[in-house]
Amino acid sequence: VTRAQFDQEASVDGSLYVGSAETVAAKIARTVASLDIDRFDLKYSSGRLPHQKLMRNIELYGTQVVPKVREILAEESALLAG
């Protein structure tokens, strides 16, 4: 993967969900809303990234990202409902 490819995939239009909890949550919410799906799974393992970092990843996903995604989707629903 080149730097340019990584940057593209990490951008709003790419398939890597990378960044702060806010950035990742906004991107997931956009994916969920645009595809009208029942479930979104994030593949959190990535090559040799150590277990401790994966654990931190999971903690952030569960405690910060997931609540933010639900909040964004709820706000969108409220807006749509007028």
Next chain:
Amino acid sequence: VREEWLAVANDKVVELGLDTFGDVTETGDGVLGSQAQIIRDVIAEGILADEVGVDFFGVGEHHRPDFAVSSPEMVLASIASRTEKIRLGSAVTVLSSDDPVRVYQRFATLDAASDGRAEVILGRGSFTESFPLFGLDLAQYDELFEEKLNLFVELMREREVTWSGSTRASLQGQRIFPTTESGSLKAWVGVGGSPESVVRAGHYGLPLVLAIIGETPVDSVRTSTCTAEPSRSSDTGNCRSPFTPRDTSPKAMSRPVRNCGRTTRRAGTESEPRAAGLR
């Protein structure tokens, strides 16, 4: 009002899960952990996922030195015994190089051990090591999956099965045990982007898990679903034609994404890296 919507959102809503392949990771200074340690790490990760309220934990199957998990359901069973809520599934089970009967039995067992939290995502596999390993011909890549999925769908009815094919011994009025408490296993078809796989899932009315490995999710799903032709829609009374957009003009392609998403929800998809569950 906002609180009400949040309540609704949290109640129904989209499920948010995590997947891992059990990649062999570094323990420090670039040293790789043992595969045994990685398996224990994945179990700890699944337990943490449950603790922080994640809805689903998926574990992939690989037969390579860089991934430690070849039996996801074993790892999931361990996680099951130490968690309460999180749903547990494979991501994916390579059905093509396995025996559908054994897959059903193993996941029905996981379903019992986890009190009904087991799911199996059936795929063809994006790696090919399992084919020579289990004496299968890669040239039968499509046929193996097609036939085995056909049998698996029969097994999901949990009644006497009579089946014959070329990739496995025939079954005559056979029952498979254990049966599940709910009457059937929760099963999805995992798709890495092949339109044929989307059609296949739709043919059986199975939910679809779709891997979004590159580009935007919308483009990725469009590629997989909008080019799929409902080729077998008249085979059976059960079959639905899941894909309406056949007009592939630029204008049509810019619009049908939501249509695709919606019509595809009857079908299912898998996902290797990041998965979006459609059904």
